Amino acid sequence: MRATLIAFALGAAATALLAVAVALGLAALADAAGRETFTVGLGGIELVAFERTARGTATTFGPALAVLPLLGGALNAAGASLVRRRTGRSA
Amino acid sequence: MISAHDRIALPTCVERREDGVYDHVRGVTLPLNTTGAVIVDASTPAAASRALRLGFAVDEKRALADAIGFCAELNERLLLNVSPVRGATAFTLRWVAHLPFMLPARTLPRVPARRRHVDTSSPRTILVTGVRATLPFALLAAVGTFVVASLVLGGLGAASASTTLALAAAVGGGVVLHELGHLVLLRGVPTCAVTRGARLWLLHRAVDRRREAVVAAAGPTAALAIAAFLLALPGLSATVAGLALSLHALGFTVLTADGRTLCARR
Structure with missing residues (x-):
């Protein structure tokens, strides 16, 4: 149980870090490309929204940033249990 | 992937001892028999095969195959470095050349470590x-x-x-x-x-x-x-x-x- 929780936490943290970095990268690309608005979502859930206003630019992180780490954590925990089972069998 | 004229040498932290080769990183000794010692002491597989031919009266083809095979085995165990004369380019070309023969066996050529x-x-x-x-x-x-x-x-x-x-x-x-x-x-x-x-x-x-x-x-x-x-x-x-x-x-x-x-x- 402890090993599964660790795998979940690490997977969630890694996915969250990657999602934030991708969102920031996309916002910077949109800014460099001179886009007025730019939205990236995941099945209707917004990940990042970029908007150019009169006073500058605004980047908003959406709820997908909370959903993605949960998915990443679950996948990593499942993968870790699979790896443990395989190594256990070959040991 | 190892050819007759590639340079072979023990990596730093792998020491040749009387009873074999000692790996200072893993703290283990790999014992060597007389044939293995002859190969490890040579500078190339070709030189090793010459020494084997002279010392053990084996034919040229078998001596070279044994020398290359043993070098590959030691390299697999990370106890021997192999450097082709033309560097990484030579390994890349050999890898590409081996690919058509290895792919039907659903495996890829193994680059030396x-x-x-x-x-x-x-x-x-x-x-x-x-x-x-x-x-x-x-x-x-x-x-x-x-x-x-x-x-x-x-x-x-x-x-x-x-x-x-x-x-x-x-x-x-x-x-x-x-x-x-x-x-x-x-x-x-x-x-x-x-x-x-x-x-x-x-x-x-x-x-x-x-x-x-x-x-x-x-x-x-x-x-x-x-x-x-x-x-x-x-x-x-x-x-x-x-x-x-x-x-x-x-x-x-x-x-x-x-x-x-x-x-x-x-």
């Missing part, structure tokens, strides 16, 4: 020898990234020299940073860097499980710390570099060897 010495006795030696050991691989990764990024971004009409260079530097620098992160926490532990084709890893004396986990986490953490700094900087090049470095977060997942050490321990 190469061990590079790392001195973990002090932070200064870790920095100097760690960078020296990982730099050839990092440079190859950076050049490869530069070529691929130039082609892809050029094809999309979005090529920018500064962005492509930043991306290549982040990929190459990320490799060095990642390994230095591991090495800093391996201070005092006999360690070497090993490259095999598109893989680079550290081989070190066994440590306790807690330290092993901390060492595994240190690599991705070091790269991510620099990624966070770059992402906070203005400018597209810094963001692209930060984005490339942030991929090291995958080092915390089971997709990588570090992640499996962290997540899949029994």
Whole structure:
């Protein structure tokens, strides 16, 4: 149980870090490309929204940033249990 | 993948002893029989086969096959470095040439591994020898990234020299940073860097499980710390570099060897 929780936490943290970095990268690309608005979502859930206003630019992180780490954590925990089972069998 | 005129040599930290070869990193001795000793003492498989022919009265073809086979076996155990006369280009050409014969057997040609010495006795030696050991691989990764990024971004009409260079530097620098992160926490532990084709890893004396986990986490953490700094900087090049470095977060997942050490321990 402890090993599964660790795998979940690490997977969630890694996915969250990657999602934030991708969102920031996309916002910077949109800014460099001179886009007025730019939205990236995941099945209707917004990940990042970029908007150019009169006073500058605004980047908003959406709820997908909370959903993605949960998915990443679950996948990593499942993968870790699979790896443990395989190594256990070959040991 | 090993040919008759490739140079063969024991890596630093692998010592020839009377009873065999001693690996200072793993702390083990591989015993050698007379034939093995003759091969290890030679400078190339061709020289080894000549010595075998003279010493054991075997025919030329068999002597060379035995010498190459034994060199491949020792290289597989990371106890012998093999250097072709024309460097990495020779291995690349041989890999491509072997591909049509290996693919039907659903396997890929195995590139010989190469061990590079790392001195973990002090932070200064870790920095100097760690960078020296990982730099050839990092440079190859950076050049490869530069070529691929130039082609892809050029094809999309979005090529920018500064962005492509930043991306290549982040990929190459990320490799060095990642390994230095591991090495800093391996201070005092006999360690070497090993490259095999598109893989680079550290081989070190066994440590306790807690330290092993901390060492595994240190690599991705070091790269991510620099990624966070770059992402906070203005400018597209810094963001692209930060984005490339942030991929090291995958080092915390089971997709990588570090992640499996962290997540899949029994």
